[in-house]
Amino acid sequence: MKKKANVIAIIIGLSLFTQYLIFAFLDWKTGELLHSSITIDQAHLVETDITEAENLQLSYNNKYLSFINDNKLEVIDLFQNKSVFDSSVFLDSSSEMLNYKWLPDRNSLLFFTTQPGHLRGYLYSLDLNNSTNNEYLPKLDREFSFPIARVLKIEISTYTNNLYVLFNDSKQKSRLIKMDIMKGINWLDLPQEFIDNIAVSNKLGNLFVESTYDNSKRIFSHEGQERKIISIHPNDILLGSKDNTIYIGRVEDGYLKGLSIYDYHKEGGNPINLWQGEMTYENIESFISNDKKLLIKHNRQLTVFLTEGTTMQTQLPEGSIVFSPTGNIYMQVVPGEIGFHYYWRTIQGN
Numbered sequence: 001m002k003k004k005a006n007v008i009a010i011i012i013g014l015s016l017f018t019q020y021l022i023f024a025f026l027d028w029k030t031g032e033l034l035h036s037s038i039t040i041d042q043a044h045l046v047e048t049d050i051t052e053a054e055n056l057q058l059s060y061n062n063k064y065l066s067f068i069n070d071n072k073l074e075v076i077d078l079f080q081n082k083s084v085f086d087s088s089v090f091l092d093s094s095s096e097m098l099n100y101k102w103l104p105d106r107n108s109l110l111f112f113t114t115q116p117g118h119l120r121g122y123l124y125s126l127d128l129n130n131s132t133n134n135e136y137l138p139k140l141d142r143e144f145s146f147p148i149a150r151v152l153k154i155e156i157s158t159y160t161n162n163l164y165v166l167f168n169d170s171k172q173k174s175r176l177i178k179m180d181i182m183k184g185i186n187w188l189d190l191p192q193e194f195i196d197n198i199a200v201s202n203k204l205g206n207l208f209v210e211s212t213y214d215n216s217k218r219i220f221s222h223e224g225q226e227r228k229i230i231s232i233h234p235n236d237i238l239l240g241s242k243d244n245t246i247y248i249g250r251v252e253d254g255y256l257k258g259l260s261i262y263d264y265h266k267e268g269g270n271p272i273n274l275w276q277g278e279m280t281y282e283n284i285e286s287f288i289s290n291d292k293k294l295l296i297k298h299n300r301q302l303t304v305f306l307t308e309g310t311t312m313q314t315q316l317p318e319g320s321i322v323f324s325p326t327g328n329i330y331m332q333v334v335p336g337e338i339g340f341h342y343y344w345r346t347i348q349g350n
Helices: 002-036
Strands: 044-046 054-058 064-069 072-077 082-086 096-102 108-114 121-127 139-144 150-157 162-168 174-179 185-187 194-200 207-213 216-223 226-231 236-242 245-252 255-263 272-280 284-288 294-298 301-305 311-315 320-323 329-335 340-346
Touching (some): 054 096, 054 320, 072 096, 096 150, 108 162, 162 194, 174 194, 194 236, 216 236, 272 301
Antiparallel strands (some): 044 340, 054 064, 121 139, 150 162, 162 174, 194 207, 207 216, 245 255, 255 272, 294 301
């Protein structure tokens, strides 16, 4: 009897695994078809006002463009070139939009709101794969009974199904929480600790943190209740991670003077120098492509740091620049009189 039960369990497991492979293949093909339909350097018009828009993001396969505009979250379907979601239609007028994040492997996003006074926070999910009467309806996933004044960064691990949120409380102290698949909350910051940045590995879900505690700067990985130190240099900053590789910059006197990479799973390994030079570290945006190129945008200058340590530079056009999650193209968004135009542009070094 026990043997028969084991056989049934194995059959069910194989069936589920096969379904997962089929779903992953179809999802990948969808992304491939969408990417192949992108026309480089061609103008597209969307009749939506984005004059005051901020925090522009693209979904994982470039199908949707999203942004926060006048305290509301909007989503544009780039297949139809029209708005398909406006949070103000569904949320109370007193709601304050804090921040949002696309999931790294599907057309779904999470967003945080609060109410006047910032005494509570609300987490919503929005699945762009499912609609009701041709409407996309947000779902309230979690209500937080502690104050959230500002959401600084959201990181999602699809490997562990953990959600990490770096935010300021009502006293402007940085706080870091982990929410698991059962929506349980774990506090990860220490008293008197100031957290500057976080990053999550897309491969195994490891959390990396840059913080200052007891007047000491450190970059570490967070493993359960343990902290594995990666760097204690006071000028090192965490730029991000891709797979098991961590990108660390060294900033001195307002200039980025060095870059190093660290292989998290290499026992006894030390950060490896990737680049040395000098670049103004002010008003910058960093991004890591799927093939592990580091992109740093400074004003209208884009520098691509290749894995072998060489760099390529290009001048960026006018308008807002939105990097594709693939890292090989970006979107140029230019506001106009009746909406905005966008163009797909290629990135040198890809």
